Amino acid sequence: MLITAKDLSKAYGSGENSIIALNKANLEITQADFISIMGPSGSGKSTLLHLISGLDTPTSGAVTFDGVNIYETGDRELAAFRRRKIGFIFQQFNLLPVLTAKENIIMPLLLDKRQPDEAYLKHITDLLGITHRLSHLPGELSGGQQQRVAIARALIAKPDIIFADEPTGNLDSKSGGEVMALLSSIWKELGKALVVITHDSRIAQMADRRFVIVDGALSEVQAG
Numbered sequence: 001m002l003i004t005a006k007d008l009s010k011a012y013g014s015g016e017n018s019i020i021a022l023n024k025a026n027l028e029i030t031q032a033d034f035i036s037i038m039g040p041s042g043s044g045k046s047t048l049l050h051l052i053s054g055l056d057t058p059t060s061g062a063v064t065f066d067g068v069n070i071y072e073t074g075d076r077e078l079a080a081f082r083r084r085k086i087g088f089i090f091q092q093f094n095l096l097p098v099l100t101a102k103e104n105i106i107m108p109l110l111l112d113k114r115q116p117d118e119a120y121l122k123h124i125t126d127l128l129g130i131t132h133r134l135s136h137l138p139g140e141l142s143g144g145q146q147q148r149v150a151i152a153r154a155l156i157a158k159p160d161i162i163f164a165d166e167p168t169g170n171l172d173s174k175s176g177g178e179v180m181a182l183l184s185s186i187w188k189e190l191g192k193a194l195v196v197i198t199h200d201s202r203i204a205q206m207a208d209r210r211f212v213i214v215d216g217a218l219s220e221v222q223a224g
C-alpha cells in the first residue's frame, strides 16, 4: 500500500459556523491505481487531496505513506515527502510566465538542489509531445501544451504518485481529452499511481477505481 487515509476528517471554523469538509474518509491507494474522485462543488474533493498529500493537517484521522503517518513526522520530512514522492497537477497550470517550458519543468529539482536527469527529461517530454517546445515561454504555448509542461514538471522528480486537481478544467474538450489520454498512457508507461479529481463523469470513467464524495462523505463506486 502506498498511501492510506484512515477515518480522515477536516472541520473548518468552530461552534455554529463550523463546517465538516471531510467526514471520516477511508482510502487506500496502491502503486498500480488510477483513481478518480468525483463530486459537486464544495463536497470536499480539494480538502481530501490536500490532506492525503500533506498540504493541510486533518482535524482527526491518519494518513500513512509506506506505513508512516505523515503527520507524525517533522515539517522537514513532510516537505520532502511532498517534493519527492508526489507530483501535483492543477487546473490553472501554475507555470511561471518568465521561465521557459524547460526551466518550469526542472524548477522543482533545482529547488531541491538536484540536477535533472536529461535522458529522463527527454523521455517524458517525448511522451508528452513537447520536446520541440521546451525553449518557449508559457505565453507562447496553447493551454493544452501548457498543461503538458505542467505534467512534465509533476513527473520530473520521479514521484510515486500523481495528484491531478481538475486537470482539464481550464481546457476545451478537445485538448482536455488529449491531456487525459496522455495522463492515462503515462500511468500505464511509468507505473505511477494517478489520482484525478474531476467534475466530469467521462473523465471519472477512465479510472479503474472510481470514488464519489458528497457532503464530505467518500465512497467507492462498485464496478459493474
Ligand SMILES: Nc1ncnc2c1ncn2[C@@H]1O[C@H](COP(=O)(O)OP(=O)(O)OP(=O)(O)O)[C@@H](O)[C@H]1O
Binding pocket: 012, 013, 019, 020, 021, 039, 040, 041, 042, 043, 044, 045, 046, 047, 048
Ligand atoms: N479554508 C477554509 N475555511 C473554511 N471553509 C473551507 C475552507 N476550505 C474549504 N472550506 C469549505 O469546505 C467545504 C469543502 O471544500 P473543498 O474545497 O474541499 O470542496 P471541493 O469539492 O474541492 O469544491 P470545488 O469543486 O468547488 O473546488 C466547502 O464547504 C468549503 O466552503
